[in-house]
Amino acid sequence: MEIPRREAMGGARAQIQVISALFMREMLTRFGTSRIGYVWLMAEPMILGTMISLLHSLSGKDLPNGLPTFLFYALGYTPFLMFRSIVNRGSGAVTNNISLLFHNRITLLDTMIARNLMEMLVCFTVCLLFIVMGMVVFHEVPHQPALLLAGWFMSALLAHGLAMVIGSAQVMMEWVEHLVHPFTYLLLPISAPFYMLDMLPQGTREALLWNPLVSIHELNRWAMFGDRINPYYDIPYVLAWILGLNLLGMAGLRVARPRLSLSD
Structure with a gap:
């Protein structure tokens, strides 16, 4: 049966x-009525931040300028975790929600926005909890709170655009689905969530800055820790990636919808 198109509303x-409505459905699908899922979502970055901080402490080395190790690693990993979750789960919103498209009031873009918005808000909540913990435990107040929020939002928009591109590509090429998880794991060491570019040689810095996530993480660190960080970032470059991926992704969804059927 052919997927109906959305009527004028x-x-x-x-x-x-x-x-x-789709957002609430995604929340119930992801976490159900149990609180354990919500607790684990916050516990995962906290556990990882604690373990990396412990390993760093055992090395006998401190971060430059007295940066708190737990806060540094937790606030570096959590936005990347959001990016990875949006790309991994958001890209599946196209093929996983075909039955919803029987309702002509629902579009592929709606399902994508609802799923990715949930991932974004959950990550923002976790990051804000870390910020509060940093203020209480480490007496660390964000240097530029609005800029820090903007950095998290740019990371979510970048992931949203990429998820739309991958999701629409999966409709035409099923094998793309098998590349998504390895791709996001390979991004981890070259996206700078756990290190600063100032620690690296100039040639390595210039190569890594081709990855827009690196600029976002550098911006986030400066917005959090201020002049104790010597950041390297290119915001116009990041915005160009966000605009390009989102336009390409929305065009891809329009191409993908006629290729879907309720019998898939």
Whole structure:
């Protein structure tokens, strides 16, 4: 059976209602009625941050300028965890929600936004908890809170665009699905969530800055720790990636929808 296209509706208000309903569905699907899922979501980056901080402490070396190791690693990994989750889970929103598309009020973009918005808000909550912990335990107040929030948002937008591109590509080429998880794991060591570019040789810095995630992580660290960080980032370059991926992703979804059927 052919997937119906969306009919003309009440504009933005109707779309917000659809996305809100899909958002609640995603929350129940991901976590159910148990609180254990929510606890683990916060515990995973906290455990990782603690373990890396412990290993760093056992090495006998401190981070430059008295940076708190736990906060440094936790706030570096959590935004990357959000990026990886949006790309991994968001890209599957196309093929996993085909049955929802029987309703002509729901589009592929709606399902993608709802799923990725959930991942983004959960990550933001975890990061804010780390910020509060840093203020209470380490007496660390964010240097530029608004800029830090903007950095997290740029990471989410970048992941959203990439998820749309991959999700639409999976409709045409099923083998793409098998490359998503390895790709996001390979991104980890070259995205600078656990180290600063200032620690690296100039040639290595210039090579890594081709990855827009590196600029975002450098911006986040400066927004958190201020002049104790010597950052390297290129925001116009990041915004160009965000714009390009999101435009390409939305175009890909329009191409992908006619290729889907309710019998898939």
